[in-house]
Amino acid sequence: MKKRGLLLSLTLLLTAALVTACGGGTSNNANGGNTNTEANGGSSETPAPANNDPSQLIVATGGTGGTYYPLGGGMADQITKNAGVTATAQSTGASAENVRLLRDQQADIAFIQNDIAEYAINGTAMFEQDGKIDAFQALGALYDETIQIVVSADSNIASVADLQGKRVSVGSPGSGTEKNAEQILEAYGLTFDDIQLQRLSFADSAKAIQDGQLDAAFQTAGTPTAAITELAVTKGVKIIPIDADKIDAIIAKYPFYVKTTIPANTYQTVPEEVETVSVKSMLVIRSDLSEDLVYKVTKAIFENIDQLGHAKAKEIKLENALQGVSIPVHPGAKKYFDEHGVQ
Incomplete structure (x- = not known):
């Protein structure tokens, strides 16, 4: 009887271990929390993460000799210090290339001219062969x-x-x-x-x-x-x-x-x-990033304009953040602008 009881106990322990290994326990989601299958209707599959927020943001800028790159470096610093996520500026071929980097998720935030943004959204001009690219939304206008x-x-x-x-x-x-x-x-x-x-x-x-x-x-x-x-x-x-x-x-x-x-x-x-x-030069951001993250990024940039370390930053004004913006604004940025009466 003792042997049978011991065998039964071992069998139960082995079964529990197998269930856990197959997803019956908890797994970390994109926000660092836990996802429990029973809380999601008892599904046997692990649910998708709550959002697609990366642990590090890449800011696509322009050539190292232009304005976008150093200004983007200043913005990356302020995002890192104030938005709870690490950000890094990356030198690129500027507007048109930046659109494609966002589409391919090789960048998360990008500098772009607002007219180029509209061409991309509509699949016109230099984006006729690409077709419509809607992987991004506006974060805010910068300067003329x-x-x-x-x-x-x-x-x-x-x-x-x-x-x-x-x-x-x-x-x-x-x-x-x-x-x-x-x-x-x-x-x-x-x-x-x-x-x-x-x-x-x-x-x-x-x-x-x-x-x-x-x-x-x-x-x-x-x-x-x-x-x-x-x-x-x-x-x-x-x-x-x-x-x-x-x-x-x-x-x-x-x-x-x-x-x-x-x-x-x-x-x-x-x-x-x-x-x-x-x-307008403007910032755009991946559409699939969470409202909370984009709100924090927007806040970090527009509340630290004087810390961006570039002369052109003097022309960036919160009250003008939607001027000339003709593409959809990310909900996270819109929330910040609504709070400050920006229209």
Whole structure:
């Protein structure tokens, strides 16, 4: 009898061990807690984690020589210090590449121009082959990236309409600048067929203007732009304004634009204010991250702007965080903005 009792006890212990090994016990979920199968209706399968929050956030920025990378490093530091999760800035090819990194879950937060974000959401422009990419949502707008139409100081070009028939660079092929140029010309009833089209980087455009081989160039960048500043010193420049009614028409059709005034004397040969439009640099974040995490990240960034360690941070304002944002805002960011009356 004693042997039978001992055998029965061993059998029961072995059965319990097998049940536990097959998922009958508890397992850690993505939040570090426990998931009990009985609490989920007695299912024999372990439930999916409550969310997909990673233990470390990757912030996709841009090239190391630009603004996105150092500013992203400052943001990563503040997220690490204040949001309860480690964050690291990563150098990338900027906006279009960053969208694909988010899609492929190779990054979690990214810098991007707001017009590029809209193209990705709709699968247009440089994303036609990719199709619609909806793996991300807005975290908030940052600062203006201004469309500047540059000509030499002695040019007889005074309006966008005067570009007809002229030698005009619209930026590198497939760039955001190229699309900006197309849309602004459109407001004046012009297309690329109406100009002597060139697709040059702005460094090459500036050199061509200086050498008299180019009449005008579009450039989308924060002001002052170093290459324009240098050209103003060596050659002298004018920045061509966009007419008020055309600005209204552009914004009505493409809501990711915002009206912008380039201050007088931004460039030494441009003593007057110049009216134009800008797109916004913005932060986007993976859609599948939890509301709680994104709320904490948003709070960490916008409550520590003065700690970001870059001059451009002075242009980031909480009250402007939704300006020019035409894509869905992540619920976690929206919760933070609602609490602070940002619309």
